[in-house]
Amino acid sequence: MDERLLEILEDINPEVDFESCTTLIDDHLLDSLSIISLVAEIEEEFDITIPTVEIIPENFNSAEKLWEMITRLSEED
Amino acid sequence: MFSIATYFSVEALLLLLVTVALYVCLPQKARRYVLLISSYVFFFSISGKLLVFLLFSTLSVHHIGLWLSDVQNECSIRTKGLEREERKALNAEYNKKQRKIMAFACILHIGLLLLLKYTPFFSQNINALFGLLGLQLRIPVPKFLIPIGISFYTLQAVAYLFDVYRKKIPADRNLLRLALFMSFFPQIMEGPICRYSDTAEALYEAPKMHYGNFVLGSQRMLFGLMKKLVIADRLNLLIQNVYGEPNKYDGFVIALGAVGYTFQLYADFSGTMDLVIGTAQMFGIKLPENFKRPFFSATISEFWKRWHITLGTWFKDYIFFPVSMSKPMKKLTTKARKKLGNRYGPLIAGSVSLFCVWFCNGLWHGAGWNYIFFGMYHFVLILSGNIIEPVVIKITQKLKINRSAFPYRCVQIVRTFILVCFGEMFFRQESLKQGFKMFGKIFTDFTFKTLKDGLLFEFGMDRQDYLIIIVSAVLLFIIGILQEKGIEIRASIAKRNIAVQFAVYYALILFIVVFGAYGAGYVPLDPIYAGF
Incomplete structure (x- = not known):
């Protein structure tokens, strides 16, 4: 897992264990405003563009899934 | 003439019984036609010749979907084997083309909805404004007949086109499948607002x-x-x-x-x-489900995740995130987050998007100031809930109140119910x-x-x-x-x-x-x- 991503996530919600949680969206641990913040931070940090179509629970439910999306988008870009 | 007033009528029951009987008796390939014909009979028996609007929407959605698909295919052929910079430039050119097609599609579908549903309301208000300014000028207030379910099937049509544009789904070349998705008779009148990826295939398959x-x-x-x-x-x-x-x-x-x-x-x-x-x-x-026991909600925000769910998710996917993820809003979020922190930083872009969502939500329900007020009422409640939440957390921590305890949740549920009742009172009172x-x-x-x-x-x-x-x-x-x-x-x-x-x-x-x-x-x- 990328440390920079974990830092961004922990900065947004320090109360969640992002390394193990796989229900970030399903359990409302990341709300719409957190997602807005998260997307802006990820785009800046990893120099990618996250299109709206990628904003689905499957991509945001865990740090691992987020990292998979970031890697995929970096390769596509 | 065979006419249906509502779902809760003898005629609707009769149509359902005939459809079920034919569905059971006929082979699989014929069943999809049974569903489509029943859907059109249902629509025609309520809205008569206004069926032409549904046909127009279906045909135009089918055509625009294929148009988008052709542009996407052409783009992928032309960008194959190109260097990164060249590929990016060509992609941008084709994206621009697709955006123009989507703008045209929105003007066509949302424009038709606005024209039929809202022209009288806008005309009346313009005349009222003229009156206030002391002008004798008056514009005519037209009255249109509105086809049943237009507010619902238009949202389905727009969602389909956006999903094709975003490459979430491929454009459907099969007009019959698309027509069935747009018109399926149980849901045409009041929803739920379905996504193409959820129901189109199952409807076309017409299972045993x-x-x-x-x-x-x-x-x-x-x-x-x-x-x-x-x-x-x-x-x-x-x-x-x-x-x-x-x-x-x-x-x-x-x-x-x-x-x-x-x-x-x-x-x-x-x-x-x-x-x-x-x-x-x-x-x-x-x-898809439209309700999930809304009166057990602890907050207004939660209430709207449990009440008219398919409308809420439509606004979230096609208004809230596109607005908040637009380039200027992203820049605003990054800047605001650095100055205001995690909690309040994204709230600025979020509140702009939230305003758009609740203005559209109010107006979607009807052409009237009571509906606009209803939307704004929820916008203010949800936004203020987000603003004061850190303060509430601090106060409850100081008072040693367990926020996840049953009594606290009960108080939240009662408070939310009272706020919902006030909102619905304005909603009902014209x-x-x-x-x-x-x-x-x-x-x-x-x-x-x-x-x-x-x-x-x-x-x-x-x-x-x-x-x-x-x-x-x-x-x-x-x-x-x-x-x-x-x-x-x-x-x-x-x-x-x-x-x-x-x-x-x-x-x-x-x-x-x-x-x-x-x-x-x-x-x-x-x-x-x-x-x-």
């Missing part, structure tokens, strides 16, 4: 009807019928009187009317959804001025004298009516608690032996027949959401 699905679907339809006939229709006399002449009543009756209307709206809309989803289930088709008067009366003229002077029984409702409503409310509450605990009531009834199953069905049918509000002395309620 199974006894299990037939039983579960019928159970759900019966339950919906109970909500509509026993609760929503029975409350109609009270609601009509209170909202028709609110000046006659004191704060207690107005508050009763506000709670009563919220309950009526829930019984009517969720009852219709039970009927719709149950009908689809009979055919083996799973439609005149905003009267709405405010009613709101004021609850606080300035609240007495219990109506309970003694018998005024409550002057609406054509007697003690028995109130008792039936209270018993039904308790019944729904118990069912809601069981469902919240994850107990699947219908499935567990269906697992029992046949005698127990039929005893439950007969009890429910008997309950509807005996306690349903129909016949002389009752005014049936037109399905509320069909009017939107």
Whole structure:
């Protein structure tokens, strides 16, 4: 897992264990405003563009899934 | 002529029975045609020649979807093997082309909806403005006939096109499949608002009807019928009187009317959804849920994740995120986050998006200031909830209140319910001025004298009516608690032996027949959401 991503996530919600949680969206641990913040931070940090179509629970439910999306988008870009 | 007034009519039942009979008898390939023909018969029997609007929308959605697909294919062929920079430049060129197509599609579909539904409202307000400015100028106020379900199928059409544009789904070359997705008769009038990826394939496949699905679907339809006939229709006399002449009543009756209307709206809309989803289930088709026990919500934000779910997710996917993820909003979020921190930073872009969502949500419900106010009311509640949340957390921590404890959640649930009732009161009262008067009366003229002077029984409702409503409310509450605990009531009834199953069905049918509000002395309620 990328440390920079974990830092961004922990900065947004320090109360969640992002390394193990796989229900970030399903359990409302990341709300719409957190997602807005998260997307802006990820785009800046990893120099990618996250299109709206990628904003689905499957991509945001865990740090691992987020990292998979970031890697995929970096390769596509 | 064969005409259908609502889902809850003999004609609609007749059409359903004929459709089921043909569906069972005919082979798989013919079944999809049965569904399509029944859907068009249903639409035509309600809206007559206005069927042409549905046909136009279906054909244009089909054509624009293919147009987008052609542009995307051309782009991928031309960018193959190119260097990164060249590929990026060409992609940008094709994206621009696609955006133009989408703008055209939105003007066509949303524009048609705006024209038919909102022109009279806008014209009246422009004339009122002219009057205020002392101008003699007046523009004509046209009146259009509106095809049934246009607010629902237009959102489905736009969602389909956006999903093709975002490459979430491929454009469908099969006009029949797309036509069925747009017109499926159980859901055309009041939703749920379906996504192409959820229902189109299943509808086209027209699966074989199974006894299990037939039983579960019928159970759900019966339950919906109970909500509509026993609760929503029975409350109609009270609601009509209170909202028709609110000046006659004191704060207690107005508050009763506000709670009563919220309950009526829930019984009517969720009852219709039970009927719709149950009908689809009979055919083996799973439609998305529209309600998830909304009155157990702790916050307004949670309430809207449980009430009219498919509309909420539509606004989230096609308005909230596109607005907040637009380039200027992203820049704003990054800047604001650095200055204001994690909590309040994204709130600026979020509140702009939230405003757009709730303005559209209010207006979607109808062309009236009461609906716009309704939208703005929820915008303010949700936004202020987000702003004050850190303060509430600090206060509860200092007071050593456990926020996840049952009593605290109960207080939140009651508070949310009261706020929802106020919102629905403005929603129901066409005149905003009267709405405010009613709101004021609850606080300035609240007495219990109506309970003694018998005024409550002057609406054509007697003690028995109130008792039936209270018993039904308790019944729904118990069912809601069981469902919240994850107990699947219908499935567990269906697992029992046949005698127990039929005893439950007969009890429910008997309950509807005996306690349903129909016949002389009752005014049936037109399905509320069909009017939107």
